[in-house]
Amino acid sequence: MVTVPLKRLHVPRMSDVHPQVLLQLHINRASGRLARMTGCEEPSAHVLSAELHKRMYLLESGPGSRQSKHHGNDPAGTVMGAGGTMSDGAGNGTVVASNGTMTGNGTITEGAAASNATSSEVSPLDIQAAINGGLTDAKPTTNNSLGLSIEADDVGYIATIQIGTPPRNFKLLMDSGSADFWVGGENCQSQQGGCGNHTFLGTQSSSSFVQSNQQFQVTYGSGAVQGVLCQDNVNIAGLALNNHSFGVATAESVQFASNTVPFDGLMGLAQSTLSQQKVLTPVESLASNGLIQSPITSFKISRLADQLNDGEVTFGGLDASKFVANSLVTIPNVNTQGFWEGAIDAITVNGASTGLNGRTAILDTGTTLILVPPQDAQQVMQSLGGTCDTQQCTIPCTSTASLALSFGNASFAIDPRDLAVLPVDVNNVTGDCTAGIQPQQIGGATEWLVGDVFLKNAYFSTDVSKNQISLAKLTTP
Numbered sequence: 001m002v003t004v005p006l007k008r009l010h011v012p013r014m015s016d017v018h019p020q021v022l023l024q025l026h027i028n029r030a031s032g033r034l035a036r037m038t039g040c041e042e043p044s045a046h047v048l049s050a051e052l053h054k055r056m057y058l059l060e061s062g063p064g065s066r067q068s069k070h071h072g073n074d075p076a077g078t079v080m081g082a083g084g085t086m087s088d089g090a091g092n093g094t095v096v097a098s099n100g101t102m103t104g105n106g107t108i109t110e111g112a113a114a115s116n117a118t119s120s121e122v123s124p125l126d127i128q129a130a131i132n133g134g135l136t137d138a139k140p141t142t143n144n145s146l147g148l149s150i151e152a153d154d155v156g157y158i159a160t161i162q163i164g165t166p167p168r169n170f171k172l173l174m175d176s177g178s179a180d181f182w183v184g185g186e187n188c189q190s191q192q193g194g195c196g197n198h199t200f201l202g203t204q205s206s207s208s209f210v211q212s213n214q215q216f217q218v219t220y221g222s223g224a225v226q227g228v229l230c231q232d233n234v235n236i237a238g239l240a241l242n243n244h245s246f247g248v249a250t251a252e253s254v255q256f257a258s259n260t261v262p263f264d265g266l267m268g269l270a271q272s273t274l275s276q277q278k279v280l281t282p283v284e285s286l287a288s289n290g291l292i293q294s295p296i297t298s299f300k301i302s303r304l305a306d307q308l309n310d311g312e313v314t315f316g317g318l319d320a321s322k323f324v325a326n327s328l329v330t331i332p333n334v335n336t337q338g339f340w341e342g343a344i345d346a347i348t349v350n351g352a353s354t355g356l357n358g359r360t361a362i363l364d365t366g367t368t369l370i371l372v373p374p375q376d377a378q379q380v381m382q383s384l385g386g387t388c389d390t391q392q393c394t395i396p397c398t399s400t401a402s403l404a405l406s407f408g409n410a411s412f413a414i415d416p417r418d419l420a421v422l423p424v425d426v427n428n429v430t431g432d433c434t435a436g437i438q439p440q441q442i443g444g445a446t447e448w449l450v451g452d453v454f455l456k457n458a459y460f461s462t463d464v465s466k467n468q469i470s471l472a473k474l475t476t477p
Helices: 019-038 045-057 124-132 282-288 374-384
Strands: 002-006 095-097 100-102 145-151 156-163 168-175 181-189 210-219 224-236 239-252 265-268 296-300 312-315 329-332 341-343 346-349 360-363 370-372 393-396 403-407 410-414 420-423 432-435 437-439 447-450 459-463 468-472
Touching: 124 420, 145 168, 168 181, 181 224, 210 239, 224 282, 239 282, 282 312, 329 341, 346 374, 370 374, 374 393, 374 437, 393 437
Parallel strands: 002 145, 168 265, 181 239, 360 447, 370 437
Antiparallel strands: 002 312, 095 100, 145 156, 145 312, 156 168, 156 224, 181 265, 210 224, 224 239, 296 312, 296 459, 329 468, 341 360, 346 403, 370 447, 393 432, 403 410, 420 432, 459 468
16 A cells, blocks of 8 residues: 655746636636536537636626725725735735734735634635645655645645656646546647646656657646657655556646646546546556555545645555544445446435435546536525525635535535635625535536535545445544
8 A cells, every 4th residue: 555645835826817717717627527527518618718707707806796895995996916916906905814814915914824724714824825826745644655735725636756767756636537647748838838847757857768659638627738658667655667658748738838837747546447548547557566455546635724734645545544444435436437426325404405316426636626517506505505696606605504415324524614615705704705516517417526625524535446436534633
């Protein structure tokens, strides 16, 4: 069994992009992923662009704003300033919360950074991370594991492995919703020229690198890569996969090539039947080479606001220190394509049934939010005390309502903090928040795409050989 830490580096976000626009980008990305997962037609570029325009229209500084303006000196309200900071015409872009103050330059004062922010109010740490981006490092606590660094405000989870001769560190997004492993190649190009300030692989940097002529192309919910297969030495948490086959990208879309993207590639950890490269996933290769006993991948997804930084991905088994042993349930994978999808037994709010039955959930560490059919979103959010329209779902930032999903007759509650993602108006952290559940009709009428909003609240493990999923309640620190 191998464990790898998941961590956080501080890389500035795109300086002129509002956190709510970034959130819409996450929704768009998840929409594309769900379409591919369910075999449906993907939203067109025109539709996705329209969703972004609607989001900008509804911002607190946009023409469709319904929020009152908080700063009398600036009739236009608060906007994004240079460098990703919050500013207004009077230079007073502070956000006051019960546990500290976030100033106009995106920093937190009055000791707020030391708070775990366990109240239902949105943590200033999350708001700052949404603005500034970056990675928060984590360290693994068991063998065969990698620490999972937190990207920004729980947007994604990234681990570091070693590739090549001599071995060099590569940061990879850990993705249970895809099955291809790739890093940028030394000759990588994008629409902006090169592929950003990342670590690249090729003959100039690795004497063991061997390139093939076999091409591959992968399209994700947001962004795409294409390149060729190669063989090189890969080290995952001390486990040496020599001459492993994977991809090197010769072309990346800007969603991967930008300097603000904090990872160098992606490791898909669904089943290899889903792979566009037509090769084994890393966990399957580790098992076939006898380096781990079984092709099991286990995730402990951490939450930035908790400041525990204890996320990890473990290969070959489960980390018993991360979950309550008698709460572990195992369910069959009901997906035939290679995704990890389980039947939801019940969906409850504050212990009461929502009346939604017969739903399934694709469990995807590479998706930030939960996407559900619009009618389901409306029903769930009404029970939670939130609202939904065709644009988005919102929930009071101070909500303490508890949503739970049941798998294998075991109920897993979602922390209310995960349901209130970001304030609609960043200057009003006790107002309405964009919800962690969003409406999207792409898959079947009963199919949900369930990302990190839920997975932060359970230990999540997959087993390729048995085609099954395990979930357990997390241990309390």
